[in-house]
Amino acid sequence: xxxxxxxxxxxxxxxxxxxxxPTRLLAARRHATSHAGGWEFPGGKVEPGEDPIAAxxxxxxxxxxxxxxxxxxxxxxxxxxxxxxxxxxxxxVWLALPDRVDVRPGPAHDRxxxxxxDDLDSVGWLPADxxxxxxxxxxxxxxxxxx
Numbered sequence: 001x002x003x004x005x006x007x008x009x010x011x012x013x014x015x016x017x018x019x020x021x022p023t024r025l026l027a028a029r030r031h032a033t034s035h036a037g038g039w040e041f042p043g044g045k046v047e048p049g050e051d052p053i054a055a056x057x058x059x060x061x062x063x064x065x066x067x068x069x070x071x072x073x074x075x076x077x078x079x080x081x082x083x084x085x086x087x088x089x090x091x092x093v094w095l096a097l098p099d100r101v102d103v104r105p106g107p108a109h110d111r112x113x114x115x116x117x118d119d120l121d122s123v124g125w126l127p128a129d130x131x132x133x134x135x136x137x138x139x140x141x142x143x144x145x146x147x
Contacts, residue, residue: 008089009082011056012043013096014136015103017114019071021143022095024114025136026103027123028063031110038126041093042066042109052092060096063106071095074135085128093132117141 016022027039044059046052053070060066074093076083082090105112113123117140125133 009046009052010043010085010089010091011046011052011059012041012091012093013056013060013068013070014041014074014093014132015066015068015096015098016071017097017101018143019069019095019097021146022136022140023144024116025120025140026098027113027115027125028105028109029111029113029123030126031105031108035126037124039113039123040126040129041132043091043093044108053094056094056096063108064098064103064112065106066103067099068096069099071097074132074139076132076135083128083132091128091132117144 015026017024028042030036030038030040042060042063043056046055056070060068072095073081074095075081078084078090082092085091103112120133120137
């Protein structure tokens with residue numbers, strides 16, 4: 001897959017308890033960098049020539065020592081389904097099921113928290129993730145309505 005030169009790509013996982021009817025989401029609080037204290041979806045930069053899904057798997061192992069099952073993409077407004085984050089950068093997000101629920105913070109995060117639908121606003125999400133949280137909330141509400 002190629003993407004515009006002026007748009008660097010980040011990938012992230014919306015770690016959920018169920019890929020078809022999610023009721024909980026795992027949020028991660030940044031430990032270091034200028035975003036310290038902000039809550040986000042775990043993930044990271046795609047290396048040049050790297051497949052985005054391979055990058056997602058690599059980042060989850062690096063950040064949380066976690067294997068995942070990748071589900072559907074959480075599509076954003078950009079032509080490739082990405083979400084704009086900061087100038088020159090975009091993020092693609094996939095629903096993902098962790099291989100275990102007892103996930104522990106890794107080097108990039110100091111805290112993890114499972115959030116239900118009513119808890120999504122209880123953490124201080126990074127501003128770039130606000131629209132993604134809204135889309136995920138809509139997905140969770142839709143899944144609950146189908147139950």
